[in-house]
Amino acid sequence: GAGVSQSPSNKVTEKGKDVELRCDPISGHTALYWYRQRLGQGLEFLIYFQGNSAPDKSGLPSDRFSAERTGESVSTLTIQRTQQEDSAVYLCASSLAGVGGRTEAFFGQGTRLTVV
């Protein structure tokens, strides 16, 4: 597809279960971001991948959160032992270079995670 693709679009999980969220960036985009958006809130940075550099994990809220990216392709965000406060929309974005390189960041439509 032409845009950033995220799956699943919706996920309901029980408290304590692990979940994996997937992001397919635009082909050729070297930079990939994960953000979290709680209901009615702004965008909370989680993690940033740029090419082969070490990822910027400074936004991950706890060690239950982790993310991987294979080369410049798919990324997976994993949340272990989910808690109700993890309920949010998880947004992925990609760009040709780092977002600060003044190239546009394209966002996916997000994965709405509900922890019950």
Next chain:
Amino acid sequence: QQQVKQSPQSLIVQKGGISIINCAYENTAFDYFPWYQQFPGKGPALLIAIRPDVSEKKEGRFTISFNKSAKQFSLHIMDSQPGDSATYFCAASRGSTLGRLYFGRGTQLTVWP
């Protein structure tokens, strides 16, 4: 600590009016200031962006005004339309280090017909 502060949180404007959203930042190393527009159920999309070497940038009905000395920038939507009703986010980043975007908390704009 919120790196980019955005106001107001919500804004109601009549059709044809001017919508103004303001943002302020602290880090003088920021050199890229985009605005994103988000419709319900969608991801944010880039609307317009500015660098600090200019004080204003206009694209159609959308204008960014930038005040480097005050560390403030604002989005003006002229002739606001109901279709402009969305959430708007300002952001900032340090382009020279390919750093991440810091977002404001967003402004929910409602344009009444």
